[in-house]
Amino acid sequence: MLSDQELDRYQRHIVLKEIGGQGQARLQSASVAVIGAGGLGNPCLQYLAAAGIGRATLIDDDTVGLSNLQRQTLFTTADIGRSKVQVAAERLAALNPHVVLNPVARRLTPDNAATLLAGHDIIADGCDTFATRALVNRSAVALGIPLVSAAIGPFEGQLGVFAGHLADQPCWACFAGAPADIPGNSCADIGVLGAVAGLIGSAQALEVLRLVTGFGEPQLGRLWLYEGLSLATRSIRVPKDPACPVCS
Numbered sequence: 218m219l220s221d222q223e224l225d226r227y228q229r230h231i232v233l234k235e236i237g238g239q240g241q242a243r244l245q246s247a248s249v250a251v252i253g254a255g256g257l258g259n260p261c262l263q264y265l266a267a268a269g270i271g272r273a274t275l276i277d278d279d280t281v282g283l284s285n286l287q288r289q290t291l292f293t294t295a296d297i298g299r300s301k302v303q304v305a306a307e308r309l310a311a312l313n314p315h316v317v318l319n320p321v322a323r324r325l326t327p328d329n330a331a332t333l334l335a336g337h338d339i340i341a342d343g344c345d346t347f348a349t350r351a352l353v354n355r356s357a358v359a360l361g362i363p364l365v366s367a368a369i370g371p372f373e374g375q376l377g378v379f380a381g382h383l384a385d386q387p388c389w390a391c392f393a394g395a396p397a398d399i400p401g402n403s404c405a406d407i408g409v410l411g412a413v414a415g416l417i418g419s420a421q422a423l424e425v426l427r428l429v430t431g432f433g434e435p436q437l438g439r440l441w442l443y444e445g446l447s448l449a450t451r452s453i454r455v456p457k458d459p460a461c462p463v464c465s
């Protein structure tokens with residue numbers, strides 16, 4: 218049930234016929250695990266908290282550094298050296314006290330992934346290594362939880378919505394393969410335009426909201442690609458790989 222205060226807070230959602238009071242109530246009872254509280258996790262969490270997601274678990278073992286502030290807009294100069302998930306949880310609680318926040322200042326590992334991710338309705342991955350992405354995908358398929366996976370390059374981004382636990386749906390590995398062998402390029406190595414992180418992280422929040430409330434066209438099994446130098450976008454369907462070692 219939404220309180221009078223919440224009805225006021227979410228009024229701009231509630232007037233949308235695609236969301237309405239029912240969609241807002243669904244958001245209130247939904248939970249999301251967000252992996253990475255960096256360039257993608259910041260805007261994703263900000264919009265999910267503002268939108269009134271019920272519960273969010275923030276997973277990241279990193280601390281705020283000066284070079285993060287160019288794109289990670291939940292943090293300020295005074296936060297340098299502090300735990301990212303701790304600072305993010307404070308800012309999000311100030312933004313929307315109705316959201317239950319669970320900051321976990323740990324790196325996701327094969328040992329803790331199932332425990333940390335179980336019990337969530339959706340997983341949003343914005344982590345910084347291919348190995349962790351592959352681990353998140355394996356965990357999502359094993360736990361039967363839909364995954365909204367986002368990644369960015371210097372001027373480009375991609376966003377995929379996966380439910381690989383379903384017989385007819387691809388998982389992230391169906392298109393990415395077994396990328397544990399691929400050396401990851403970090404933002405520190407190759408650079409990234411801050412606003413691109415903001416755009417893709419916000420789009421990631423949008424897809425979480427779509428999964429919860431069901432507005433518009435379902436995006437399961439689709440990959441959205443953004444190229445910022447030319448401002449080109451496209452959306453492709455990912456086929457389920459019958460030889461995928463994760464989901465088939």
Ligand SMILES: [Zn+2]
Pocket residue numbers: 381387388389390391458461462463464465
């Ligand atoms: Zn697969």
